[in-house]
Amino acid sequence: MLFSLDSGVPVIAAEDYHGDIETTLCFTGHRENSIVPYKGNPIYRIITVRTVQLMLMRYIDMAVESGYRSFISGLAEGTDLWAAKYILVKKRSDSSIKLIGVMPYLRHAQRFAPLYKESLADVERGADVLLTTNTDPDIIYGKKGAGGNTSPDVYRLRNYFMADNAAAVISYFNEGSFKSGTFQTLNYAARQGRKIRRFGLEDVYAVIDECGPDIVKIRRRLVFMKNVFEMPY
Numbered sequence: 011m012l013f014s015l016d017s018g019v020p021v022i023a024a025e026d027y028h029g030d031i032e033t034t035l036c037f038t039g040h041r042e043n044s045i046v047p048y049k050g051n052p053i054y055r056i057i058t059v060r061t062v063q064l065m066l067m068r069y070i071d072m073a074v075e076s077g078y079r080s081f082i083s084g085l086a087e088g089t090d091l092w093a094a095k096y097i098l099v100k101k102r103s104d105s106s107i108k109l110i111g112v113m114p115y116l117r118h119a120q121r122f123a124p125l126y127k128e129s130l131a132d133v134e135r136g137a138d139v140l141l142t143t144n145t146d147p148d149i150i151y152g153k154k155g156a157g158g159n160t161s162p163d164v165y166r167l168r169n170y171f172m173a174d175n176a177a178a179v180i181s182y183f184n185e186g187s188f189k190s191g192t193f194q195t196l197n198y199a200a201r202q203g204r205k206i207r208r209f210g211l212e213d214v215y216a217v218i219d220e221c222g223p224d225i226v227k228i229r230r231r232l233v234f235m236k237n238v239f240e241m242p243y
Contacts, residue, residue: 013143015135016119016127020096024112024141024171031078034110035050035073036172037083038126038195039066039089039182046211048218057223061214063183064225068097068232069207074100076239080108082172085118085133087126089192094133101136111137114168115144115161143167169195178239180206185210207238 012021026238045062047093048054070081097109111134113119120129136141144164152160169191173179179199183192199206223225 012116012142014113014131014134014140016117017131019134019137019140021022021113021116021140021142022145023145025137026208027110027141027175029109029175031175032078032177032182033078034082034176035078035159035178036039036081036084036176037090037093037180038084038169038172038199039093039180040184040187040190040192041086041088044088044184044187048215048223054214054218054223056210057218057225057228058214060225061157061217061228062211062231063092064229065217066092066180066182066208068235069238070096070100072235072237072239072241073178073207074107075237076241078178079106080110081114082176083133084172085111085113085130086191090128091126091133091215092181094137098133098136108126108138109133109136110139110173111141112141112168114142114164115149116142116147117150118164120150137222143171159176165191166194170198173199173202173204177205181206183208183210185212202226205239 012103014021043061048058081097084090094109101107119127147157150160151164153162173195181192182197187193196206217228217231221231
């Protein structure tokens, strides 16, 4: 039996997981350090980050409204953990909602910032299932032959597993970020015919343009967004 190094929760091999793909959605997105503040001004950093988070939450609400019930998080800093934390909130009022956490390898959080390590442990404890796509307890990410037990494929395998086991994807993806793991996941998901619903900084800036840096107005504006899962694109 494997256990998380961060929460102590039991971890099972991803290959042993079998869920209902048609009602399952996964997340992929950038980390917090990818968020360029509105107008490039550091004074707007907090409102920009919060708007990204609120838009992500609104997309999750729309997914739930459209019948998705199982949500897969790759447990990375930023988008993955923000989404997972919100799923835990949704679970409190809807017992049909499930959270599946998928780590790329057991030591993946070694370099997480302290705040994200705390969030990760909370998410793992609240998840319905905690999986790993690499069960070798000593594996770490790195080029083969770099010394130690390394693999360059651990994140790719995690990303592909999520797309293979979900019917749809919610993504925070910024145009031009073609070398990111988020792009890798979206590209693979598109090839598999998954439904992709994406937003990026251009959408976040547009909301702030409309509402100003007022979080109450931004929250109200997002409530009235049309359900993207009911749109044909």
